[in-house]
Amino acid sequence: MTPVIEIIATFAVIAALTALAITLYRNRGTRKQSEAEVNAWKLRLEQDLQKAKEERHNLLDALGDAFLLVDSAANIQFANEAARSLFGARELVNRPIRETLLDPRLAEALLRCLETGEPVQSRVVLPQQTSLRGDQENRGVNAWIIDAAQLANPSDGNSITRVIIRDVTAEHQIEQVRKDFVANASHELRTPLAIINGYLENLLDDDMLTEPNVARHFLTIMRKHADRISHIVEDMLVISRLESGEANTLKIEPFRFRSCIKDVIERLESVIRTQNADVVVIMKNPELIVKGDRFYWTQVLFNLVENALKQNPHPDLRIEIGCENDDDSTHIWVTDNGVGIPSADLTHIFRRFFRVEKHHSQQEIKGTGLGLSIVKRAVEAHGGTIQVSSTPGSETKFSIKLPLTPN
Numbered sequence: 001m002t003p004v005i006e007i008i009a010t011f012a013v014i015a016a017l018t019a020l021a022i023t024l025y026r027n028r029g030t031r032k033q034s035e036a037e038v039n040a041w042k043l044r045l046e047q048d049l050q051k052a053k054e055e056r057h058n059l060l061d062a063l064g065d066a067f068l069l070v071d072s073a074a075n076i077q078f079a080n081e082a083a084r085s086l087f088g089a090r091e092l093v094n095r096p097i098r099e100t101l102l103d104p105r106l107a108e109a110l111l112r113c114l115e116t117g118e119p120v121q122s123r124v125v126l127p128q129q130t131s132l133r134g135d136q137e138n139r140g141v142n143a144w145i146i147d148a149a150q151l152a153n154p155s156d157g158n159s160i161t162r163v164i165i166r167d168v169t170a171e172h173q174i175e176q177v178r179k180d181f182v183a184n185a186s187h188e189l190r191t192p193l194a195i196i197n198g199y200l201e202n203l204l205d206d207d208m209l210t211e212p213n214v215a216r217h218f219l220t221i222m223r224k225h226a227d228r229i230s231h232i233v234e235d236m237l238v239i240s241r242l243e244s245g246e247a248n249t250l251k252i253e254p255f256r257f258r259s260c261i262k263d264v265i266e267r268l269e270s271v272i273r274t275q276n277a278d279v280v281v282i283m284k285n286p287e288l289i290v291k292g293d294r295f296y297w298t299q300v301l302f303n304l305v306e307n308a309l310k311q312n313p314h315p316d317l318r319i320e321i322g323c324e325n326d327d328d329s330t331h332i333w334v335t336d337n338g339v340g341i342p343s344a345d346l347t348h349i350f351r352r353f354f355r356v357e358k359h360h361s362q363q364e365i366k367g368t369g370l371g372l373s374i375v376k377r378a379v380e381a382h383g384g385t386i387q388v389s390s391t392p393g394s395e396t397k398f399s400i401k402l403p404l405t406p407n
Helices: 003-061 081-086 104-116 169-205 212-243 257-267 269-274 294-311 371-381
Strands: 066-071 076-079 120-126 142-150 160-167 253-256 278-282 289-292 318-325 329-336 385-391 395-403
Touching (some): 066 081, 081 160, 104 120, 104 160, 142 169, 169 212, 257 269, 257 318, 269 294, 294 318, 294 329, 294 371
Parallel strands (some): 278 318
Antiparallel strands (some): 066 076, 120 142, 142 160, 318 329, 329 395, 385 395
């Protein structure tokens, strides 16, 4: 091979090697670029996924009800803010649902959903000791709705079940109050009606109308029980108005509180005189003005004073009615030095138809059992609060605190 050809061949080889090197370099750059692009896409997908999870969590945290996601092994995978608040300091994520919902009646609906795959909704009523709220529970009997349903099956075959836990204690208690009210009202009305009907039968069937003295005696008893029915119905109407929203139409006007007290004492004058009771009014300012609906405040004072008289039918009872203002509220109180209220009854005395048993005779105090319910609801309708304290044999005190500017 001639030198010229060798030179040309050498240059050709060098050119080929150079081209190969350039191609390899370009390919390497392209591969690095591709890897960088892939990594960038992965990062972007991870960021998008994380953002989606955060948005989902924020959305679920905004729910007012407790929300859980549970896997096929009945372990909690997610709990929203309402759930974390409900269960307090207890750890939720990765815990078995059976350990979280301590009462088996709560876990039953979810476990049935996991077993069958069908949506399940269950209403559970619990005693205070086994409430989901634990030591935070102070409402007594509490009610919950457990709503469980499986989400669409994922590709990996691990099913996820969403669980909603809704607190319906308020609705349950309102419904229970309604049932108790109907039952108690029916019972309270049935007794005087039965008595009236019984005496009517005696008057008519036994021809007692020809005996004036007997007929008058029967009619007097019938009138007494008819008045009792009228009193019960009137009290029920007052409570109904206070609870139906009509309290928003209270006639809020300034009035002299002492005049209200005077009206009450005059209405109960015969009972006060019969029992030889002493009613004392304590007011630093006799001209003190209260803003509110005078009708309802007359009801409040009347029921409190009448309650003291009924509970203590013995002579020498002392009842004190007081009222004074401070910087931001009006304080009203009614005290008596009678037999008192047993501590076990103090938490129940504002319940409808509840009547205290007297210590000395273990007999129920006579009355409709609605008076103190009216007192509490009338005070609350004016934006106030009422408390009661009692030392048996010494003093019973009802204390009312009313804002100077009523709601």
